Amino acid sequence: MTIKRIDARGLSCPQPVVLVDRAVAAGNTDLEILVDNEVARENITRLATRRGLKTDARQEGPDMVIRTAKA
Amino acid sequence: MKNIFSTRTGIIVVGAVIGIGAALLQYFGNPPNMGICVACFERDIAGALGLHRADVVQYLRPEIMGFVLGAFVAAFLAGEYKPRGGSAPLIRFFLGIFAMLGALVFLGCPWRALLRLAGGDGNAILGLLGLISGIFIGVQFLKHGYSLGRSYTQRKASGWIFPAIMVGLLLFLVFQVTFTPGGPIFFSAKGPGSQHAPIFISLIAGLVIGALAQRSRFCTMGAFRDAILIKDFHLISGVAALLVFAFAMNLILGQFKPGFEGQPIAHTNHVWNFLGMALAGLAFVMAGGCPGRQLFLSGEGDMDAAIFALGMIVGAGIAHNFATASSPKGIAAFGPAAVIIGFIFCLIIGFTQRDKITA
Numbered sequence: 001m002t003i004k005r006i007d008a009r010g011l012s013c014p015q016p017v018v019l020v021d022r023a024v025a026a027g028n029t030d031l032e033i034l035v036d037n038e039v040a041r042e043n044i045t046r047l048a049t050r051r052g053l054k055t056d057a058r059q060e061g062p063d064m065v066i067r068t069a070k071a
Numbered sequence: 072m073k074n075i076f077s078t079r080t081g082i083i084v085v086g087a088v089i090g091i092g093a094a095l096l097q098y099f100g101n102p103p104n105m106g107i108c109v110a111c112f113e114r115d116i117a118g119a120l121g122l123h124r125a126d127v128v129q130y131l132r133p134e135i136m137g138f139v140l141g142a143f144v145a146a147f148l149a150g151e152y153k154p155r156g157g158s159a160p161l162i163r164f165f166l167g168i169f170a171m172l173g174a175l176v177f178l179g180c181p182w183r184a185l186l187r188l189a190g191g192d193g194n195a196i197l198g199l200l201g202l203i204s205g206i207f208i209g210v211q212f213l214k215h216g217y218s219l220g221r222s223y224t225q226r227k228a229s230g231w232i233f234p235a236i237m238v239g240l241l242l243f244l245v246f247q248v249t250f251t252p253g254g255p256i257f258f259s260a261k262g263p264g265s266q267h268a269p270i271f272i273s274l275i276a277g278l279v280i281g282a283l284a285q286r287s288r289f290c291t292m293g294a295f296r297d298a299i300l301i302k303d304f305h306l307i308s309g310v311a312a313l314l315v316f317a318f319a320m321n322l323i324l325g326q327f328k329p330g331f332e333g334q335p336i337a338h339t340n341h342v343w344n345f346l347g348m349a350l351a352g353l354a355f356v357m358a359g360g361c362p363g364r365q366l367f368l369s370g371e372g373d374m375d376a377a378i379f380a381l382g383m384i385v386g387a388g389i390a391h392n393f394a395t396a397s398s399p400k401g402i403a404a405f406g407p408a409a410v411i412i413g414f415i416f417c418l419i420i421g422f423t424q425r426d427k428i429t430a
Contacts, residue, residue, distance in 0.1 A: 010221030012158060012359035012375070013293065014300065018213055021301055022428070036224070038151050039288055042077050047301060062224070 004028045008044075009036040009063060016040040017047050020068075024051050033066040041066060074149070076286035079308060085287040086312030092276050093186050093313075094320035096134070099268035103326070103335035104190040106317075107134055107280075108183035109362035110174035110351075111336075113380070114387035114396075115264050116240065121255035122388030125396075127262025131244040133270050135366065136237040137277015142285035142370025143234045144278075149286065154230030156374030159219040162420055163358050163375050167382020168389065169413035170354035170362065175387065175396040176347025176406045177201070178337055180362045181291035181355075184348065185310065187337060189317035191329035197341045201348035206295045208349075209356025212421040213300060216428045217357070222375055230372025233380070244270060263336055285367045292352065292361035338401045343410070347397075350413045357417060 004023055008016035016035055023031055024047075031048075035041050041057055041064050048055045054071040057064050075081050093106030105111055111128075118129030146152040174180050177198045179187060184202060187195035209217075242248075243256050250256070259265040267273065283289070287309065294306035321327040331339050338344070355361050358379045360368060365383075368376035390396035395409035 010155070010158065010223055011218065012222065014213065014296065014359075015218055017301065037153065038074075038149075042074070042288070046303065046305065050303065 003030045003032050006031060006033045008040060009034055011040075013039065014043065017043045020044050020047060021051070024048070024053070029053060029068065029070045031066075031068040033068070034060075034063055035066065036063045074286060076283060077288060079305060082287050082289065082305060082309035083312045085283045085289050086309035087316040088283060089182070089280055089289070090189065090313040090316035090318075091320050092280060093182070094189075094317050094324060094326060096268050096273065096276055097326060098324050099272050100266055101268050101273075102263040102266040104187045104192055105179070105183055105263065105336060106186055108179050108186070109135070109138075109366065110171060110180035110383065110387075111178070111183060111263070113171070113362070113384050114175060114390070117384045117387035118264060118391070119256050119258065121257060122385065123391035124257075125391040126257070126264075127259055128264045128391070129257040129259045130264040130267055131240050131256065132267070133241060133244060133274040134277040134280075136241045137274050137279075138281040138284070138363065138366040139234055139237045139370045141278035141281020142367040145282035145285040146371040151285075152230065152372050154225040154227060154372035154374065155222045156225050156229070158222040158375045159424070160375060160378045162219060162424070163379045164382040164385075165416060166354045166358040166420070167379040168386035169416055170351045170358070170379075171383040171386030172390050172395055172409040172413055173347045173350030173354065174362075175390040176402060176410055177344050177351070178397050180351070182313075182361075182363055185291070185314050186317055187334070189314055189327075190321050191327045192334040192337055193329070193331040194334060194337050194339055194341070194344055197344040198348040201345035202292075202352040203295050204345070205349035205352025205354075206292060206356050207299055209353045209421070210296055210300045213356065216425040217421055218426045219357075219424055222373070225372075225374060229374060233369045233374070233377040241274070281367060281370060284363065285370060288364075289367075290361050290364035292355040293364065295352075296356055336399060338397050338399055340397075340402050343397070343402045343406060346410050347406070350410050350417070353417045354413070357420060
């Protein structure tokens, strides 16, 4: 399974969520989403959970990487 | 550390605090059905500074300063203070202007629309329906790739500018500064601008709400947007709590007076109540937050949100100087024209500011 990367840094609310939702709707489950603020992390985590995915976030320098996978 | 305020319970508690706080602020002296109104209070600040000369709506509202400074402190303590900016500032400035023009045709921001309804003002229903319609249009743009582009991290000191302005305004208020005889700072002697809770109470309320809203990401526009866009009812549970608790508190304090006619600082023109708020709702979606949320983001160091807030303050000056702001007597001569121009602006921005969609 290839991991789809989404760079959502610096995008205002709700664009990070829209990008992730679009990717999930297209059938992707393994995503790696780069965000630069806590709000985007919370929102994406909430959406991914509602879409039946499990999430895991790690800090990467000033940014955060959210990894999603089939629950 | 887990952020308890961004949970479902958290957002409901914050909505309840805002609803109760607003009813109490009215009880302590703020204008009727206007315990808190971000648009109206920014309009009063514009008046106090002399950006317009409508002498009934001039006061430096400490709630606004409190919102920004409370959010600033909360973000700082949580390690979320992060200066950023550079995402189409000029577009955001004009979205702020047109959001204010639309809001002042209706006479209120989304918060006040809820508070008006909680106080029994039926005209607020038209405003809220307009708000939801405007948000619905904005959501269609979002679905088709609407974006104002990325913001970028800015140097630490740049995020202090907006909070520093708020401290300055607060000092002008506390010391009742007069710059020239008969000149600013203006304070209304009559009308809504003359009605206000004691400075100390207003400021504390603003600080508490600012801090809570920063932690919980409370946003009235986001509430309806998320419900329409991704069927997420997280934020809207906070909005519902605001409405319910403001209503209950109004009943307790004897502030609930149902009807359409003769409602305080409101008019009964259904068409323009609807369309004014529809324009405001559309502009809020395109800028990424309701007027309150934009202030909380400004406190976090979001300079794009600060530009939007400044656009709203300048927009208030335009609204009163160019006869587009409604009054209890009804809409003003150029209100409809302002709304139409605002819609044209927002539609052009919505159709032109788009990223390619790749799924």
